[in-house]
Amino acid sequence: MMTIERRLADIAAPPAPDWARLRAGLAERAHAEGLLDVAYASVDSPLGVLVVAATPAGVVRLAFDNEPGDAVLAELAARLSPRVLEAPARLDTVRRELDEYFDGRRTNFDLALDWALTGGFRRKVLDATARIPFGRTGTYRSVATAAGSPNAARAAGTALATNPIPIIVPCHRVLRSDGTIGEYRGGSGRKGALLRHESGRDAAPREW
Amino acid sequence: MLTSATLPPFEQVVERHGLDVWRFAVSQVGRDRADDVFQETMLAALAGYPALRDAGAVRSWLLRIAARKAVDEFRAAARAPVPVADPDGAGLVAAPEPADEELWARVRSLPTKQRLAVALRFVLDLDYADIGDAMQTSPEAARRNVFEALRTLRQRFGPHAASPAAVLSGEGPRR
Secondary structure (H helix, E strand, O other): OOOHHHHHOOOOOOOHHHHHHHHHHHHHHHHHOOOOOEEEEEEOOOOOOEEEEEEOOEEEEEEOOOOOHHHHHHHHHHHOOOOEEEOHHHHHHHHHHHHHHHOOOOOOOOOOEOOOOOOHHHHHHHHHHHOOOOOOOEEHHHHHHHOOOOOOHHHHHHHHHOOOOOOOOOHHHEEOOOOOOOOOOOOHHHHHHHHHHHHOOOOOOOOO | OOOHHHOOOHHHHHHHHHHHHHHHHHHHHOHHHHHHHHHHHHHHHHHHHHHOOOHHHHHHHHHHHHHHHHHHHHHHHHHOOOOOOOOOOOOOOOOOOOOOHHHHHHHOOOOHHHHHHHHHHHOOOOOHHHHHHHHOOOHHHHHHHHHHHHHHHHHHHOOOOOOHHHHHOOOOOOO
16 A cells, blocks of 8 residues: 555646646746746748747847847846746747748848947948848948948958847848858858848758 | 856856756645746846846845845735636646645645755755755755655654654765
């Protein structure tokens, strides 16, 4: 016969679907009560799984899978707030717009952005970058000029390399003055895939 | 020095300790009310989390909150009639009741401190120092509460391998 001690230990965890629903309910209540400072979700894309995070102000971070997810979340906790929860429903609009973009049905994003992870000159460079339309490209020098410092092409490069919201803030549209592709936070293969997608040469960006 | 800058994302707290909070809640208030205790615990923890000084103490801190919320819910349940189950089951975790419902009914009739202590000891496998932490009492008081709970449960459910004497003589938890 089982001991009382063993019988007391016997409460099972809930089945996975119920647990997922309970977790989702927690995230929604946290949001409703103003306690969800950073919501995040994984989003499938042709360029791999993306981690997308938003604050109540807007989208604050997008990361490709060449950055470890744990490190991305740890950075958000340290720099913004440790009140970070996975909350897929909070990212539904972002997910839909990304899907439409990759399907070729959307050429610009209609999303609120939170610039909390950047500032100063970098912010100005990213603002200038966000105005480059779908299918067009700029250079490091042109975005530096648009940001008010024509001689700061190198600093503009740094700003783009640390863009916290790639794809949505289209830093992939900024090339070197000699026409070569330049670096990219998600790797130059992904940058090339996005440029081919926007030039119409690929129906959808492919794995690089 | 540990500051809030070293706190991991709260998501990690839910991942590592959430299921234990839920199982503890079932032990205290039953399956139908466990979801509420889980959510109230996690929301209170989320509210206070940025002020937590020591990231290493997060588990005992979380269990203290869970113990408090379980006692609140237990008292509310004692005053209120048993709720009618939501017809479409929304918001209710549909896990089976603990198989041993008769035993759990007896646990829930124990005095509050014994009820908490015996669940922390055997559902979550805490040692007496950690039970003391979670209940904000001494390890000795925690051990005494577990002993009294087991003695009461044995009167109803018969003799068993680990005797109350073994608990009192300092035989620690199996690790």
